[in-house]
Amino acid sequence: MELSEYLDTVSEQIRCKKARTMVRAELENHVQEQSDAYEADGMTPSEAKREAVRQMGDPIETGTALNRIHRPHLEWKFLILVLMLSALGLALQYMTCYTGLFGGYSGDLADYFWKRQCFFTVAGLAVLAAVYIVDYTVLGRYPLLLWFGYFVVIFIIANTHVVIMGKVRIYNYLTLFLPLYAGVLYRFRTKGYGAVAVCYLFSFMPFFMGLKTIIVHGSLELAGGCFLLLLIAVWKGFFHVRKARTIAALIAAPVITLLLLYWKGTDLGVLHTYQMIRLQSIFGPDMLHYNSNGGIIPYLQESVSSFQMFGSSAAPMPKAMKFLNCDYVVFFVFAKYGIAAGTAMLCILAATAVKAFSISWRQKNRLGFLVGTACSVVLTIQMIVYAAANFGVPLVEPMTIPFLSYGGQSTLVNYILLGLILSVYRNKDIVSERHGTRGKWKIRLERQES
Incomplete structure (x- = not known):
């Protein structure tokens, strides 16, 4: 699956538009970092990109999980x-x-x-x-x-x-x-x-x-x-x-x-x-x-x-x-x-x-x-x-x-x-440091093999 298609599928699962933009950008950065690591191990750029996307897991499951996290909350x-x-x-x-x-x-x-x-x-x-x-x-x-x-x-x-x-x-x-x-x-x-x-x-x-x-x-x-x-x-x-x-x-x-x-x-x-x-x-x-x-x-x-x-x-x-x-x-x-x-x-x-x-x-x-x-x-x-x-x-x-x-x-x-x-x-799980300023987001993603 291509990166853009993967990101589109993940984003579709997230209801909050503000969180959708934030998560998409961070996922893209995460895939790029992982792809660079694979290239350093000897993979070609295209192979590294595909493997990085594959390691992210099923896009619907990933998007659903992120939607549960990044949504509005009422205290x-x-x-x-x-x-x-x-x-x-x-x-x-x-x-x-x-x-x-x-x-x-x-x-x-x-x-x-x-x-x-x-x-x-x-x-x-x-x-x-x-x-x-x-x-x-x-x-x-x-x-x-x-x-x-x-x-x-x-x-x-x-x-x-x-x-x-x-x-x-x-x-x-x-x-x-x-x-x-x-x-x-x-x-x-x-x-x-x-x-x-x-x-x-x-x-x-x-x-x-x-x-x-x-x-x-x-x-x-x-x-x-x-x-x-x-x-x-x-x-x-x-x-x-x-x-x-x-x-x-x-x-x-x-x-x-x-x-x-x-x-x-x-x-x-x-x-x-x-x-x-x-x-x-x-x-x-x-x-x-x-x-x-x-x-x-x-x-x-x-x-x-x-x-x-x-x-x-x-x-x-x-x-x-x-x-x-x-x-x-x-x-x-x-x-x-x-x-x-x-x-x-x-x-x-x-x-x-x-x-x-x-x-x-x-x-x-x-x-x-x-x-x-x-x-x-x-x-x-x-x-x-x-x-x-x-x-x-x-x-x-x-x-x-x-x-x-x-x-x-x-x-x-x-x-x-x-x-x-x-x-x-x-907005505690929606707003990041980037809102209103230039900065970076950090989202920790872990995939466990069953």
């Missing part, structure tokens, strides 16, 4: 966790809207919040399904175009929204910079110290955009996420640099940057005056007593100490804590239903975060690893910061928590991140 366990938390989130929204800790909202306002969140959740699941189907490798093929294009979009949004809206909305938009940043890191992989420096500078673009539109700690969360992703890429050896020295230098750089912002932020035109005052308050001598969210921290800290294992333990709330469904869902569960219920909820969230990282870190493809890790980092940071703020931890404020808190844009953005994680898993 059912992760999807089930997502659906469970989506249902839990709607249940909590219903309870915070209609019952709350002391009666909930008025009828019309409760209906407004509840019905809108139902719509947002259904829309979010639809967005998740769409992102799951879409090829995430576009992030690796056009990383700089997507990065700067999205930056322009965010710049326009930042200058058309009023500041009071920007506190939450712009933060949710900015979190999508992290999977885009994964594409940037992938673009500069296998390069040296200059590439690491460029990637470090890229990480500050969403940070400084955030400083102009959202509160300081929200920008620090974004910077921390990008910085962590860069450290992981260096630690995994994606750059041709000395790991220990580079990581040490990267850790020192943001410390110096924060000190400059602390002392010269307004002089450099980077920070607004109110942001500078807040930054100085956070990192000043009274940092443990810092309280910027309406005097709620003392109430939260006192309430935490009185939580019951089961049942309600809530004391009258301050007026600043009115919107439970947005900012204090975790506190609501602990105060209304007890430590056992609240701990169970946090355990499910933690299991989801761990599963997201597990999916990402098992990827052999570096783009899939980076994109999945970026999305996992965003979701985990949101969970940790929100829960910490709900327990009265100083220096942090509740922004949004995946699945549980109210918000249209936050819900849709978080489902985009979840869809990307599922897309990474879906």
Whole structure:
């Protein structure tokens, strides 16, 4: 059988077009390598080629076996966790809207919040399904175009929204910079110290955009996420640099940057005056007593100490804590239903975060690893910061928590991140390093004689 005929027959057995192209090219390379070896043993080129093809085995059996390997996969366990938390989130929204800790909202306002969140959740699941189907490798093929294009979009949004809206909305938009940043890191992989420096500078673009539109700690969360992703890429050896020295230098750089912002932020035109005052308050001598969210921290800290294992333990709330469904869902569960219920909820969230990282870190493809890790980092940071703020931890404020808190844009953005994680898993046996870049594939083929 001729090589082209053999490859056509094998390819016909593989349903996924993307995998079909990848497997065909690798089989052709494998046959050529084997043919060269036979020629070195004294065969003529035509004899060597025919023998190499014969050694590949029956094309239908080979194609069928490769089709079982190289096909899309759905991570059912992760999807089930997502659906469970989506249902839990709607249940909590219903309870915070209609019952709350002391009666909930008025009828019309409760209906407004509840019905809108139902719509947002259904829309979010639809967005998740769409992102799951879409090829995430576009992030690796056009990383700089997507990065700067999205930056322009965010710049326009930042200058058309009023500041009071920007506190939450712009933060949710900015979190999508992290999977885009994964594409940037992938673009500069296998390069040296200059590439690491460029990637470090890229990480500050969403940070400084955030400083102009959202509160300081929200920008620090974004910077921390990008910085962590860069450290992981260096630690995994994606750059041709000395790991220990580079990581040490990267850790020192943001410390110096924060000190400059602390002392010269307004002089450099980077920070607004109110942001500078807040930054100085956070990192000043009274940092443990810092309280910027309406005097709620003392109430939260006192309430935490009185939580019951089961049942309600809530004391009258301050007026600043009115919107439970947005900012204090975790506190609501602990105060209304007890430590056992609240701990169970946090355990499910933690299991989801761990599963997201597990999916990402098992990827052999570096783009899939980076994109999945970026999305996992965003979701985990949101969970940790929100829960910490709900327990009265100083220096942090509740922004949004995946699945549980109210918000249209936050819900849709978080489902985009979840869809990307599922897309990474879906393509784990389909996407190779060659997608979006020049490289080689490796498929191990073994034939056993019966």
